[in-house]
Amino acid sequence: MEIAGVVLGVVGSLVAGREALHSRSGARNALVAAKQFEAVLDAALLEAADAAVREPRASIDQRVDRLAGALRESDELIQELQGELRTRKAAIDRLRAEEEQSRQLAALSAEEAAAVRALLDNTIASAHADLQGRLLDEQRELRDKLASVQQQLDIARKKGRREQLLYFVSGALVSIPIGFMVNLFS
Incomplete structure (x- = not known):
């Protein structure tokens, strides 16, 4: 050791x-x-x-x-x-x-740094513009789809109201003569 x-x-x-x-x-x-x-x-x-x-x-x-x-x-x-x-x-x-x-x-000189900074700014600006364009396109597309769905809902509501009115009128037309006949024979 x-x-x-x-x-x-x-x-x-x-x-x-x-x-x-x-x-x-x-x-x-x-x-x-x-x-x-x-x-x-x-x-x-x-x-x-x-x-x-x-x-x-x-x-x-x-x-x-x-x-x-x-x-x-x-x-x-x-x-x-x-x-x-x-x-x-x-x-x-x-x-x-x-x-x-x-x-x-x-x-890196100041000019090179400025050129790099400008390049980065341009790249970021173009990417931002591209993303805004895509966002507007998606908004338009969603707005159009929403309008289409809204139209279909309005049509379905109108059809439902017509059917309800038709059922009411047909019920009234059928029930009134039946009521008279029941009262007449009783």
Whole structure:
């Protein structure tokens, strides 16, 4: 476990050194990162020497196995870190491309912006006029259908009134003679 901690410290120093190279004060930060890396390596060597002195009974095979395990673990950690660095670099590249595109869009001159604005206004106005025309056409069509339905309802009402009058008159014409006959024979 101690070796894994040392390896993590070394990898952290390497990453810090790499980031320092990309910053504004790159040389100074790189020198600081190199000194930190050297200090971490010295600490790792001292710790390894102390471990060898403390565990004289441990066989060489056991120490080699522990070292191989620590190296495998550090290799896995380095692979993970490299993958994460690649992912971050891709994200940074994507952001830089988006920033460049934004700069280009911002660089449009006032004339180009006015032309784009006029084009948008014309497009919106023509779409608005088209929609108003369609709406008026639909209103006319609905008004015509409504008038047709209203005419049919008026015709049906008139026909219904005629039928009711016809039934009333025919009822009266039939019931009056029947009433006289009933009164006459009774």
